Structure formats: structure tokens, C-alpha cells
Amino acid sequence: MDMQVSFLDRLFDSGLLIDTGVDGLYGRSGQFEDVIAAFERLIDKVGGADGAEAIRFPPGMNRAYFEKSGYMKSFPQLAGTVHSFCGNDHDHLSLLQCMEEGKDWTKEQQATDIALTPAACYPLYPTVAKRGPISMDGGLFDLQSYCFRHEPSKDPARQQLFRMREYVCMGTEAHVTTFRQTWMDRGVEMMKSIGLDVEIDVANDPFFGRAGRLLANNQRDQNLKFELLIPVTSQANKTACMSFNYHQDAFGQKWGLSLADGSVAHTACVGFGLERIALALFAQHGLDVAAWPEAVRKTLWG
Numbered sequence: 001m002d003m004q005v006s007f008l009d010r011l012f013d014s015g016l017l018i019d020t021g022v023d024g025l026y027g028r029s030g031q032f033e034d035v036i037a038a039f040e041r042l043i044d045k046v047g048g049a050d051g052a053e054a055i056r057f058p059p060g061m062n063r064a065y066f067e068k069s070g071y072m073k074s075f076p077q078l079a080g081t082v083h084s085f086c087g088n089d090h091d092h093l094s095l096l097q098c099m100e101e102g103k104d105w106t107k108e109q110q111a112t113d114i115a116l117t118p119a120a121c122y123p124l125y126p127t128v129a130k131r132g133p134i135s136m137d138g139g140l141f142d143l144q145s146y147c148f149r150h151e152p153s154k155d156p157a158r159q160q161l162f163r164m165r166e167y168v169c170m171g172t173e174a175h176v177t178t179f180r181q182t183w184m185d186r187g188v189e190m191m192k193s194i195g196l197d198v199e200i201d202v203a204n205d206p207f208f209g210r211a212g213r214l215l216a217n218n219q220r221d222q223n224l225k226f227e228l229l230i231p232v233t234s235q236a237n238k239t240a241c242m243s244f245n246y247h248q249d250a251f252g253q254k255w256g257l258s259l260a261d262g263s264v265a266h267t268a269c270v271g272f273g274l275e276r277i278a279l280a281l282f283a284q285h286g287l288d289v290a291a292w293p294e295a296v297r298k299t300l301w302g
């Protein structure tokens, strides 16, 4: 039996997730959102003293920056772009006629200047680059954004529009790799404190195509990506609820991020998958929050 379908159905039945008719696109109940809000407060508590600069971008980014990021080279299968009707009265009539006839009316839509944000940190690099050199103390940023990835699935932990909370660090190699290790340790402790079974493993991104396999192997061999895994829909195939990425100086080079001494900045980011963490809690402790272990409730709600 497919456990994923049944967990999704239970989430629908309980009202925690709301079916929209599209796999991976869900409404959420107040209770579901309350769990995410509580977990975000825990993140604030753990990371608060670090003095990160908080920035919030909308879930769409400048398409020119999206193009420059190279996302279409690595993950064309996941990308989403925003298109609009840009025609005149005559075009409008054809559009309505086309819809009336049940034909594909979307072909005439034109690309706008906006692409959907694929990861919370993407709009940050060009923003920081514009400010000029980063101080030798490094830069630390606190982000949260809806992200879009075209990966429709019946697995409730694989959504098309989901929220990612991120910390991004820019500085020397030593600085950003220490940052990443600190958050790997903190991530494990945080998940334990809310009663979740965790495991950290090396990982790779789903680079597209034949050339992508090489990139994925390289990323693994160099330990550039780690994931914090928690059982959500299956004990055997655990779900990545956090990821810890070291980009070396790749983004520094691409975006022109430099340190005050003129060297190219190294960057790293740690991301929390907020829906996945909420789902891990529901999978572990049950769909009724009132019945969760007292210690877990206390950690989340004081």
C-alpha cells in the first residue's frame, strides 16, 4: 500500500491540509500554521543572538537575476516563470474565443519580468553585491520565502509552493564553513527538542540531465551539501527537513561578492523546510496537537 497517499488523505480528512485539486498545492488550517509559527519562534530563539540581518523578499524575483543565477542550466525541470496577457482589444477577443473553444489560451501569454523564487536565498546575492564589499566580520542574513518548484507529487512533503526559512553567511572559507557546522549541530538539537528522530547525511541537488550527474557527484565528493533527514511518510526513505549548503566561492564569483580585503567571498546557506518540519511533527506525534507530548508542546509554545 502507498503510505504517502494515505498520510496525505489523513491530512485532508483532518483539515490540516486543504486539497486544491493540484498535487503539491495546498491550503493549510490555522492549526497547521500555528505549528509553523511556533517552530519559527524556536528558530528565532536559537539563531537570535547571532545578529543576522532580517530581509523578506516576495515569492517572485527579478527574472534577469534568475537568468544570471544559472538556475536554468542546473534545474530547468523545476523552474517557474510568471507570464501575463499583454495584448490589445483584438488579442483579448481572440483570447476569450480560444478559452471558449477549450483550446490552449496560455500560448499567447508573454513572459513578465518576474520568475518564481526557487530558493529563499536567490534574490539575496545580487542585493548584497550592490551594497559593495562585505566587512571582514562577514555578512549574516535571515530570510523566509515561499519557493516554487515544479515537482508535483502525492507526497505531502513534496509541495510545489512551500516556505523555506534560511540563514545565509558570506565571508571567508573558515567563517562560512564554521557557520554551516554550527547550524548542523543546532539543527540536530532543535529536532531532538521537539521529539523528532534525526540523521544527517551528505546529499546532492537534482541537477538536470547527463551533464548534471557529474555536478551531483562532484557536490557529494566535496561534501558541499548535507541534509537533516526525518521520517515523515516513510521510515526507509526519510525526508530532508533542513539542508546545509557550502557554495565555496561560486556565488561570490558569479555575483561579484567581495570582502573588504578584495578577496572573493565564500557563501553558505542553511534552509529549514517549514512545511516538512510541521509534517514531521504531525507524522511523529499525531494529527491532534492537543495530544502531543507535554515536553514537545512546552518547547514549541512555552
Ligand code: ATP
Binding pocket: 119, 149, 151, 157, 158, 159, 160, 162, 164, 204, 205, 206, 227, 239, 240, 241, 242, 243, 271, 272, 273, 274, 275, 276
Ligand atoms: P529533496 O532532496 O527532498 O528534493 P532538496 O535537496 O531539493 O530536497 P533544498 O533544495 O536543499 O532541498 O531546499 C531546502 C529545504 O527546502 C529542504 O531541506 C526541504 O526541507 C525544503 N524543500 C525542498 N523541496 C521541497 C518541496 N518540494 N516541498 C517542501 N519542502 C521542500
Ligand code: ZN
Binding pocket: 119, 120, 121, 122, 166, 245, 269, 270, 271
Ligand atoms: Zn540557500
Ligand code: MG
Binding pocket: 206
Ligand atoms: Mg529537491
